[in-house]
Amino acid sequence: QLIGVVREREGEPRVAATPDSVRALVRLGYRVVVEADAGTRAGFADAAYREAGAEVGDPLAADVVLSLGAPEAGRADGLREGQTWIGLLAPALSPDLLTDLAGRGVTALSMDAVPRISRAQSMDVLSSMANIAGYRAVIEAAHEFGRFFTGQVTAAGKVPPAQVLVAGAGVAGLAAIGAAGSLGAVVRATDPRPEVADQVASLGGEYLAVPDPSSNQAAQVSSDGYAKEMSDDYNARAAALYADTLPGVDVVVTTALIPGRPAPRLITAEMLATMAPGSVVVDMAAGTATDGGGNVEGSRPGERVVTENGVVLLGYTDLPARLPQQASRLYATNLVNLLTLLTPGKDGALALDHEDVVQRAVTVTQDGAVTWPPPPVQVS
């Protein structure tokens, strides 16, 4: 079968295949056609794809189309029955898209629907992008911050290390802890899941537990390893911890999300007012709270806001795309890993097996029907 790789819309520099991933797809038995200039913005020239064995041409003519997102408006019209579209389709937010694709007889596989089980980790785009985003959040903060992250003793004076606080120590938070620590900052991190303490420590950070008078913190964690919405009591104790800690903090990165719920508000305008001018707060949850903000009061998705007391508030929502080459490489590898699973014969023929929970979970339309949401999966 023929695999097509689209050039993404304006403003999306990532690409769903790299010359290396094309070689891997060819080894799986596929032919590959890449749209002209598809990888240019991520640093991959058409010539490099040709060298890897791809043709440059019309990706919509292919049997299987690889993309970062959904078909662009107007392009879906070119899709036909029997084609497969693989991308990040946000099925929970895109009922009309799914109905449209199903109506055209297109099989749609959504990379953001990969179940978060150990076996599927190599295809987990949410993790690979969160990792990049956490790293880039620190780079953005360092770029805004007017001082070194590292401490130094020099002839011109003693420089204290930057004090960094990371709220939420999941995939993105751990990447932020690693990046800030490797720049030399002193890093602390908090998360309602006490099991992250060891991971924080292994990256050189200090875990700040929200004090729990009932010492019943484990009860705050849902059975699948993800945080659930916290109690008012917990939130009040967490707010006191932030209020105590923030006056001495130079850089904050917030990453707190709760699956299926709006992002929690952790840091208020009042707390920001206690931070020194020139401090930087990166709200990685910007745009995902009920009011359109994020973990931090006053942050705006996609924007840089400066508070009255001079704290820089970054709400960038395109952090993975700000490292387009790295993001494309990891996304392309996630796709190759999925296609390896879907091509058991290495014969260039896609075969979907719905007995397999991973394949079932990612299939959001097939045979003219919307097949999302899938039956629940036991998370390991």
Ligand code: NAD
């Ligand atoms: P996420 O993006 O859903 O949330 C980010 C972090 O915010 C989490 O650590 C969460 O505990 C934290 N958080 C929630 N409410 C908070 C609050 N009120 N205050 C502070 N922090 C809060 O999580 P994620 O990064 O996708 O993953 C969480 C965990 O799931 C990972 O650490 C990992 O152990 C596991 N995971 C497993 C797989 C897999 O097996 N394939 C894949 C991804 C993640």
